[in-house]
Amino acid sequence: MSRLVTISLLLISGLVILVLQACKKNDATPYIGTSLEFIKPAGWPTPAYNFDSNRLTVEGFALGRKLFYDGKLSMDGSVSCASCHQQYAAFTTYDHDFSHGINYKHGTRNAPTLSNLAWSNSFMWDGGITNLEQVTIAHITSPTEMGETINGVLKKLQVDATYRKLFRAAFGDENVTGERMTKALSQFALMIVSNNSRYDKMKRGEITFNIAENMGYDIFREKCAGCHAEPFFTDHSFRNIGLTINGSLKDYGRMRITGNSMDSLKFKVPTLRNVEWTIPYGHDGRFNSFDLLMEHYRSKVIDGPTTDPLVKNKIPVSNFEIGQIKAFLYTLTDTAFLNDKRFSSPD
Secondary structure (H helix, E strand, O other): OOHHHHHHHHHHHHHHHHHHHHHHHHHOOOOOOOEOOOOOOOOOOOOOOOHHHOOOEHHHHHHHHHHHOOHHHOOOOOOOHHHHOEHHHOOEOOOOOOOEOHHHOEOOOOOOOOOOHHHOOOEOOOOOEOOHHHHHHHHHHOOOOOOOOHHHHHHHHHOOHHHHHHHHHHHOOOOOOHHHHHHHHHHHHHOOOOOOOHHHHHHOOOOOOOHHHHHHHHHHHHHOOOOOOOOOOOOOOEEEOOOOOOOOOOOOEOHHHHOOHHHOOEEEOOOOOOHHHOOOEOOOOOEOOHHHHHHHHHHHOOOOOOEOOOOOOOOOOOHHHHHHHHHHHHHHOOHHHHOOHHHOOOO
């Protein structure tokens, strides 16, 4: 055999080895799925969520959507995530002060909206959870909400052929795990973005406000925007707005997490987006109308040791100004978001 032929065979053998090694590497490559694009609205800041840790896929979103509406996540099958986070109420519980759980139990706080979660780095009214995936675990295992265990949920999903198929589509095999379940639910929740209200259209130059809306916007920026900052209409901070303590609940808010007395009665500033549909208001739902909430700010704020400086002297606002503020706040209603079929029940 000539030297040239020998060299050629060696080169071919080497190439075959490289191809086989590449195939082995490809076999070990994690399942990719169909990428789902998360679109950041123009002018909005970079999301706080680390998408590298949970890449969005069409299949993962579909699995999360089904899980969100499924009572299997609760002990007796009666409560789903959607039971307390109803789309028509901007993913809050319409007209309920507290969340309702299994066996006719009630939670101790008002269900907050789920919109624009990608920009949050703390969750719950007291900020006690800093990881979106852990939110799911907290609600599933809460004795007054879903009352289930993670293993209990997984067992129910593992024997369901439809779920095994969905997990395979989302993650490459039928292995049903807590990590995969919570990541899928997060993928669904992260896509719930509200940014197409009348306000948003005005900011994009697509429409103009009428006189009342413009006047209300000016008053809002003067008297409300210190806490409810654009574009989210929350600054994600924790503040005591001068409320009396609920004697039966004895909920001291942020202090329960930090143990710091200076955090007493501080709760997370809620977003005002879709506020027209998120009645009642407050961490314990004590304000069943916007007028009652405004009356608190102008006449009933308690000046305590942790009351926020922006409200401790109350907010001077007339009835006329309240009317104009309401006209502006109604521009934050995003009807496209409230009716988006992507977020409705898949069944």
